[in-house]
Amino acid sequence: MSGGDHLDFEIRPNPAPVSDADRAALLASPGFGRIFTDHMVTVRYADGKGWYEPRVEARGPIPMDPASAVLHYAQEIFEGLKAYTTPDGGVAMFRPDANANRFNQSAARMAMPALPVETFLQSLHEIIKIDRNWIPEDPEGSLYLRPFAYASEVFLGVRPANEYLYLVIASPVGPYFSGGVKPVSIWVTPDFTRAAPGGTGAAKCGGNYAAGLSAQAEASEHGCDQVVYLDAVERKYIDELGGMNVFLVLDDGSLITPPLTGTILPGITRDSVIKLAERAGRKVEERPISLQEWREGAASGRVREAFACGTAAVITPIGTIKSEDGDFTVADGGSGEVTMAIRKELVDIQRGRAEDPFGWVHRV
Numbered sequence: 439m440s441g442g443d444h445l446d447f448e449i450r451p452n453p454a455p456v457s458d459a460d461r462a463a464l465l466a467s468p469g470f471g472r473i474f475t476d477h478m479v480t481v482r483y484a485d486g487k488g489w490y491e492p493r494v495e496a497r498g499p500i501p502m503d504p505a506s507a508v509l510h511y512a513q514e515i516f517e518g519l520k521a522y523t524t525p526d527g528g529v530a531m532f533r534p535d536a537n538a539n540r541f542n543q544s545a546a547r548m549a550m551p552a553l554p555v556e557t558f559l560q561s562l563h564e565i566i567k568i569d570r571n572w573i574p575e576d577p578e579g580s581l582y583l584r585p586f587a588y589a590s591e592v593f594l595g596v597r598p599a600n601e602y603l604y605l606v607i608a609s610p611v612g613p614y615f616s617g618g619v620k621p622v623s624i625w626v627t628p629d630f631t632r633a634a635p636g637g638t639g640a641a642k643c644g645g646n647y648a649a650g651l652s653a654q655a656e657a658s659e660h661g662c663d664q665v666v667y668l669d670a671v672e673r674k675y676i677d678e679l680g681g682m683n684v685f686l687v688l689d690d691g692s693l694i695t696p697p698l699t700g701t702i703l704p705g706i707t708r709d710s711v712i713k714l715a716e717r718a719g720r721k722v723e724e725r726p727i728s729l730q731e732w733r734e735g736a737a738s739g740r741v742r743e744a745f746a747c748g749t750a751a752v753i754t755p756i757g758t759i760k761s762e763d764g765d766f767t768v769a770d771g772g773s774g775e776v777t778m779a780i781r782k783e784l785v786d787i788q789r790g791r792a793e794d795p796f797g798w799v800h801r802v
């Protein structure tokens with residue numbers, strides 16, 4: 439972190455925050471991404487000026503000109519991470535520096551200016567400090583932080599914008615899947631792909647998610663919780679889910695997961711799972727996994743468990759896989775032992791309940 443990147447945020451407290459009673463009622467069953475805290479962070483950018491006007495202010499609508507570039511060409515990126523209350527009464531974030539770095543990788547792909555890592559971290563500290571009383575105390579709850587940036591320049595030409603707005607909003611959340619931690623079903627979309635080589639698959643940009651909505655709707659029509667994408671070239675290999683990476687656990691206790699070749703998001707949970715599994719002496723292979731290998735492995739017993747992982751979903755067992763070529767389940771379709779052990783280890787570190795061997799936990 440260079441000292442020159444430190445910004446002095448102007449704090450403008452919300453004059454009409456949600457009352458204690460209303461907040462308690464909202465926190466009783468937050469769901470996912472439905473309720474929001476009293477404040478937001480905003481920082482502006484202009485070419486030649488850099489990042490300026492860092493502020494914490496009341497959360498509210500952002501005035502937007504109809505010719506704002508983002509509304510036309512979708513120059514937008516975002517991140518997602520969580521803050522937790524810890525047993526000692528403190529607050530911790532999980533690997534926010536990794537999110538800061540990925541934010542800048544996404545920015546580079548979308549021809550947007552980099553945001554100094556220190557500004558990113560400061561912005562998270564500021565919103566957590568002011569909205570501390572919105573973090574759920576529930577053991578499954580957390581404060582989901584959503585930093586994002588978009589092209590705010592008023593201009594219809596197709597080129598990288600000269601002006602951007604960076605914001606952070608915060609949402610108290612419970613489990614991403616409404617059933618809590620129970621196996622989910624996934625639909626292998628035959629119609630859609632998520633990202634081709636050279637595309638934006640490794641960037642966390644809104645456009646990737648817009649393009650995935652039809653596939654997710656298709657999954658819902660087939661009674662599935664999530665969509666899983668095959669690679670765009672051979673339509674054979676597993677890429678990832680709409681909002682999560684995938685792991686399989688084999689009968690020798692090793693883990694396999696698709697490699698980072700630019701078409702999938704380099705998940706921070708994925709990276710954490712690899713490091714935790716390797717530390718526990720498990721072999722982890724990052725290599726292409728065909729749908730056929732998964733199907734045959736599930737039938738023969740070679741594939742014992744499968745799980746999805748991501749900030750929102752944490753680690754969620756995958757029970758049933760549905761596709762046009764027929765459905766199959768992994769083992770008995772339940773929650774695997776290795777999956778649940780890795781989940782517990784990860785969550786205990788994230789929530790400050792276990793030793794943090796990799797220095798991942800960032801105290802606020």
Ligand code: PLP
Nearest residue numbers: 681682683703705706707748749
């Ligand atoms: N893949 C996609 C498409 C995602 O949206 C996410 C969620 O952020 C992930 C994977 C998992 O990434 P992470 O573990 O960093 O949350």
Ligand code: COI
Nearest residue numbers: 518519681748749750751
């Ligand atoms: C996250 O896990 O942070 C995501 O952005 C995924 C989305 C499905 C909520």
